[in-house]
Amino acid sequence: MVPARNFLDGANAREVELDRVVARAPDADRTPASAAALQPLSGYDVGEVPFVMQAVCYYEKTLDVGTLERGLRAALGKYPMLAGRLDLETKGWWNKGVRLTNDGVPLRVVRDDDQKFEDLPRDYADATRRFLDFAPWIDLMLGDAPVFTAKVTQCAGGGSVLGVCMSHAVSDGQGFIEFLVTWAKAANNEAHPWGDPVFDRSLVAQPEADMSVEDMRAMLSEEGFDNINSGAMLANALFAGRTLVPDFLRFPAGNRMMVSIKEENMRALREASGATNDNEALSAHSWLALADLCDLPKGAPLEHVTVVSGRGGRTGLPDMYFGNAAIGVVTGRVSVGDYSTLAQVRDGLRPGFTKAMMRRNKYLMLTEAAFRAGVNGFDFDIMAFMQGQMVWCNNLVEIYKKLYDLDFGTGGPTLALPPELNDIVQIQCSRPDRATGAPAGANGVEMFINLPPAVMRKLREPDSVARLAGQTGVR
Incomplete structure (x- = not known):
């Protein structure tokens, strides 16, 4: 199969890549998918696999990438599944989930010398896609792409754009946002005021276990x-x-x-x-x-x-x-x-x-x-x-x-x-x-x-x- 990324426009020619970091959960080794623990997904989660959520934030003061990276690593300690990869190969919804491989989250930093902060688009348009490292759904389904990506674009004269993508298979919009809050809090050495995330899919209302x-x-x-x-x-x-x-x-x-x-x-x-x-x-x-x-x-x-x-x-x-x-x-x-x-x-x-x-x-x-x-x-x-x-x-x-x-x-x-x-x-x-x-x-x-x-x-x-x-x- 042709990788889905070939359908995209690719990197913006104006950008200069400054850094390409892979953030991983601390105190955990990388593990081959064949040996990694499986964080199960619900049937509902699996149905959302083709969808990707995105958000783009503009910062007038230039972001410190070191602080972002440190906070991201700490947040992944709470959300290890975001450093893993989807595994949908085995038949049966109960066998599908995220392998906790700790392959990591890509955090890419680029500079755009032609993009001034005051000229950034004011709403989503084709142009804003370039602020994201978008992982196409086909690659996600094949387990060939991270379930979360982050990209920082440093603007000419100061200011930054943070673009993030998360697979809808791992959570909905509220979970997406609470992870971002956890990340920002961790960057400031703080904890999320609501506590740690809950991953237990058995808490969701389910059909009777013996239903055919x-x-x-x-x-x-x-x-x-x-x-x-x-x-x-x-x-x-x-x-x-x-x-x-x-x-x-x-x-x-x-x-x-x-x-x-x-x-x-x-x-x-x-x-x-x-x-x-x-x-x-x-x-x-x-x-x-x-x-x-x-x-x-x-x-x-x-x-x-x-x-x-x-x-x-x-x-x-x-x-x-x-x-x-x-x-x-x-x-x-x-x-x-x-x-x-x-x-x-x-x-x-x-x-x-x-x-x-x-x-x-x-x-x-x-x-x-x-x-x-x-x-x-x-x-x-x-x-x-x-x-x-x-x-x-x-x-x-x-x-x-x-x-x-x-x-x-x-x-x-x-x-x-x-x-x-x-x-x-x-x-x-x-x-x-x-x-x-x-x-x-x-x-x-x-x-x-x-x-x-x-x-x-x-x-x-x-x-x-x-x-x-x-x-x-x-x-």
């Missing part, structure tokens, strides 16, 4: 998790503009747009919807705005889906659980024209939110069962998701606000670009305002929208942007 594949499939069908043909699913995804390489089933890099919803407009959305919190208001707003703007006929299905975390609370997983524990759940099986005001949308979605929280462990169990049974089954309409005919709303404000706390000794980032996920609507905190000194999250939110390229062309029109920003059409 046939029993799991029957249970899934009864719950509406019916199997969808993989070929048809992929065809729908490609037709909508999703790609297979280098990102798997994601719209092309730079496709998404960022819309700023200022606090004054957030206030108007809360008042018009009668929502009790920002998440309710934003969920109602995103559905109604996209129903208005996507040129779908009245009566066309437009499900609302939210992402529910299995962590926290009396019945949830530990906050420091490192693995996939967030699931997409339908909060409204609705169609265009069902609602005409924000208050109606809020009332329509509220029972779905309550059900999602009450049944989150059940949904985690069903998701696990689907992967174990080899079923492409989901609570939501996966075909509509692939086509981008859905409002999948993932509120990540509190999680990704922590990106601004990643201080490696020179202060936190002035801008943190969160992972470019498959989410159709991703909510992130507002960025810091250097003119006023307002910190991240002080002035509303940023809404990242990622729909088929043909739809995005319309959404980028000024009238559409104003509607999405809550400046017009609030009713």
Whole structure:
């Protein structure tokens, strides 16, 4: 097989490599994969193997690479699986995991004499991919690539960019961010305030141990998790503009747009919807705005889906659980024209939110069962998701606000670009305002929208942007 990296543009010709470090967990030797212990993955984890999470942070003061390296080694002592390699060769989901080989995490340092800090891109675009050492999913699946990579780009005249990538197979977005917090804390000789990570996959709600594949499939069908043909699913995804390489089933890099919803407009959305919190208001707003703007006929299905975390609370997983524990759940099986005001949308979605929280462990169990049974089954309409005919709303404000706390000794980032996920609507905190000194999250939110390229062309029109920003059409 041709290595997937051949599909990429390769190193930027302007860059000069200054250093190439491999950071390993301390007090542990490198071990051949054949002899290394296996950190098992859940069936859900294995299903996320093709996906890679990324984040890019801009630091006005130049990062000290020695401090980064020292902190990374210490953090890998807590997260040894990130220094290992995927092993998916043995049949059976229970035999798949990460071999704790301590092959290490590559930390590469480059200098770009043509890139001034003040000229850095202000949002994800094709250009920002060069700040990442992106490990393509095919190489990850073959065990030929690290599950975590880091790259530092030193800018002309001072300032740095830190770009990181993590395989979705080892964790979801919250685990990703908590590892980065652990790294930054370790660089300052501190511990994560929540303690050490938890890797035990048996803590996740699972099907009964004696359930056969046939029993799991029957249970899934009864719950509406019916199997969808993989070929048809992929065809729908490609037709909508999703790609297979280098990102798997994601719209092309730079496709998404960022819309700023200022606090004054957030206030108007809360008042018009009668929502009790920002998440309710934003969920109602995103559905109604996209129903208005996507040129779908009245009566066309437009499900609302939210992402529910299995962590926290009396019945949830530990906050420091490192693995996939967030699931997409339908909060409204609705169609265009069902609602005409924000208050109606809020009332329509509220029972779905309550059900999602009450049944989150059940949904985690069903998701696990689907992967174990080899079923492409989901609570939501996966075909509509692939086509981008859905409002999948993932509120990540509190999680990704922590990106601004990643201080490696020179202060936190002035801008943190969160992972470019498959989410159709991703909510992130507002960025810091250097003119006023307002910190991240002080002035509303940023809404990242990622729909088929043909739809995005319309959404980028000024009238559409104003509607999405809550400046017009609030009713």
